[in-house]
Amino acid sequence: MNDNPPLYLGFDLSTQQLKGIAVTSSLKADHEVKFDFDADSKGFNVKKGVLTNPSENEVFAPLTMWLQAIDGVLQRFKDAGMDFSRVRGISGAGMQHGSVYWNNKGEQALGSLDPSKSLEGQLADAFAHPYSPNWQDASTQAQCDAFDAHLGDPTRLAFLTGSKAHHRFTGPQILRFRTKYPAKYQETSRISLVSSFLASIFLGKIAPFDISDVCGMNLWDIKAGTWNERLLSLTAGSTDTSDIKDKLGAADVPEDGGAFLGNISPYFVQRYGFSPTCAIAPSTGDNPSTILALPLRPLDAIVSLGTSTTFLMSTPYYKPNPAVHFMNHPTTPGLYMFMLCYKNGGLARENVRDSLPPSPDAAGQWQQFERLASMTSPMGQSSDLSSPMKIGLFFPRPEIVPNVRAGIWRFIYEPNTLSLMAADETMWKQPEDDVRAIVESQFLSLRLRSRDLVESPTGPNAHLPPQPRRIYLVGGGSRNATIARIAGQILGGWEGVYRLDVGENACALGAAYKAVWSVERKDKQSFEELIGSRWKEDEFVERIADGYQEGLFEKYGPAVEGLDLIEKEVLKGEKSI
Numbered sequence: 001m002n003d004n005p006p007l008y009l010g011f012d013l014s015t016q017q018l019k020g021i022a023v024t025s026s027l028k029a030d031h032e033v034k035f036d037f038d039a040d041s042k043g044f045n046v047k048k049g050v051l052t053n054p055s056e057n058e059v060f061a062p063l064t065m066w067l068q069a070i071d072g073v074l075q076r077f078k079d080a081g082m083d084f085s086r087v088r089g090i091s092g093a094g095m096q097h098g099s100v101y102w103n104n105k106g107e108q109a110l111g112s113l114d115p116s117k118s119l120e121g122q123l124a125d126a127f128a129h130p131y132s133p134n135w136q137d138a139s140t141q142a143q144c145d146a147f148d149a150h151l152g153d154p155t156r157l158a159f160l161t162g163s164k165a166h167h168r169f170t171g172p173q174i175l176r177f178r179t180k181y182p183a184k185y186q187e188t189s190r191i192s193l194v195s196s197f198l199a200s201i202f203l204g205k206i207a208p209f210d211i212s213d214v215c216g217m218n219l220w221d222i223k224a225g226t227w228n229e230r231l232l233s234l235t236a237g238s239t240d241t242s243d244i245k246d247k248l249g250a251a252d253v254p255e256d257g258g259a260f261l262g263n264i265s266p267y268f269v270q271r272y273g274f275s276p277t278c279a280i281a282p283s284t285g286d287n288p289s290t291i292l293a294l295p296l297r298p299l300d301a302i303v304s305l306g307t308s309t310t311f312l313m314s315t316p317y318y319k320p321n322p323a324v325h326f327m328n329h330p331t332t333p334g335l336y337m338f339m340l341c342y343k344n345g346g347l348a349r350e351n352v353r354d355s356l357p358p359s360p361d362a363a364g365q366w367q368q369f370e371r372l373a374s375m376t377s378p379m380g381q382s383s384d385l386s387s388p389m390k391i392g393l394f395f396p397r398p399e400i401v402p403n404v405r406a407g408i409w410r411f412i413y414e415p416n417t418l419s420l421m422a423a424d425e426t427m428w429k430q431p432e433d434d435v436r437a438i439v440e441s442q443f444l445s446l447r448l449r450s451r452d453l454v455e456s457p458t459g460p461n462a463h464l465p466p467q468p469r470r471i472y473l474v475g476g477g478s479r480n481a482t483i484a485r486i487a488g489q490i491l492g493g494w495e496g497v498y499r500l501d502v503g504e505n506a507c508a509l510g511a512a513y514k515a516v517w518s519v520e521r522k523d524k525q526s527f528e529e530l531i532g533s534r535w536k537e538d539e540f541v542e543r544i545a546d547g548y549q550e551g552l553f554e555k556y557g558p559a560v561e562g563l564d565l566i567e568k569e570v571l572k573g574e575k576s577i
Helices: 063-079 106-111 119-123 141-150 154-161 170-180 182-187 194-203 229-236 242-248 266-272 286-290 346-354 362-375 432-450 481-491 506-520 527-534 552-573
Strands: 007-013 017-024 029-036 051-053 058-062 087-094 099-102 131-133 190-193 301-305 309-315 325-328 336-342 389-395 407-414 419-422 471-474 497-500 541-545
Touching: 007 063, 007 194, 007 286, 007 506, 017 063, 017 506, 029 063, 058 063, 063 119, 063 131, 063 194, 063 266, 087 194, 087 286, 087 506, 099 131, 099 170, 099 194, 106 119, 106 194, 141 154, 141 170, 141 229, 170 182, 170 229, 190 194, 190 242, 229 242, 286 309, 286 336, 286 506, 301 481, 309 432, 336 432, 346 362, 346 389, 346 432, 362 432, 362 481, 389 432, 389 552, 407 552, 419 552, 432 481, 432 552, 471 481, 481 497, 481 541, 481 552, 506 527
Parallel strands: 007 087, 301 471, 471 497
Antiparallel strands: 007 017, 017 029, 051 058, 058 131, 099 190, 301 309, 309 336, 325 336, 389 407, 407 419, 497 541
């Protein structure tokens, strides 16, 4: 038995932390460390990992802080007894959409690092701009309007690039950077995403974009598998797109998500003791990396119930529209990653919880919440399926899906006549009726927007209606048994609802698994095949609720249509943001 089996490192460069995890070939976690930007960085006055300029809605992070964090995380691995010579492969994950602007010194500086000095001290002058815009940045409304209009409308942009224009997306961000900082743009030799920046540091040269993360730029034509010339022209401000293509490294976007980019930089060999044969694989975005934290099969869905709500699904179908995001799957050609993002998730549920009669502590408030949600009938209906339904929208923050201002709307929906009526206090008991309504409205929205991507199972369950195979819940809300039950009642999942417990390191873990697959796969062996054969489900997954329940799933069908009508009604009367 090998007492020192090979290790694989996965990193997650997120807004507030850099996390690292080492796993063995058998996917067993060996070491886990993190570097918190607020608590651990020196010389940066950041709050929750970022700096802000509220007058222009800018949110950004210092690049040298990230460099400090990379050395800091590796030192913590070393202090924990890590033997870097065992590491055979490295991959990473980075928060999506952020951009890094290298100057013409960048490539040379990466390739000539002195192992006796820190990354921060040697690469501070390698950038045309010292900051990277964060995904929370909202400074690009004018640029988003230009992107949405340039190809005709947001629907056309979404069809080609997988998403309509969003403030955080890299194309609009580069356009704004070019117009706000023209001299710095001219100094820019290469542009990286956060993920490819991370790979570049370990590789010792500028790394290419990842085939999935490149789809978060509003510049990549997903079906054509290349850059969209018209969108490049808009971003560059010229019909000659050769310069921006050079900046993007446009000729090199590997289709293979596990491609061998090269061996690790000599800097890390000499400073930390890595093997010179340690392989660097492409780093991907944080959301694509999350779906790699388990061997997710097509039609499995991950629902993250944190402060925001995120719905992720691997699918063979490419059916984009302006309300959702589509990206190439990070490892598996022919599959896509479907993603929904909502600002109002846990915060909206907590607001309803806090409106209930006071309890001694938060646990007591949640117990009240669960009791009321369990006691209330689905959609607040009587036993008569044709009776009115109570459907609400609960948005303490401006929402993305649908795109409306903050507010609360309560309606009575008549499924027989497809009619709506604003609910008053005689029809809707507040806050009691809000409890089940908030949970139902969130899952109804997921079902509404994913229904064209699911299908009926094959085999003995072929008679069932279209739905996901499994629902995996992650995040704080996944620990609420009532929320899990309602998720299964509305979304289905013919194999059930499961809690996926990989701690707070799902992105880093997915990156580490990607490194294992990149190095150890056999010819044409897929990520799902290799990781699926080694992944021990009982260590990470617990079945916590039934999924599809005959009759109840069908009962929610009219409610999906009701929610759709309500959103359209609200959008008619509200100013979009």
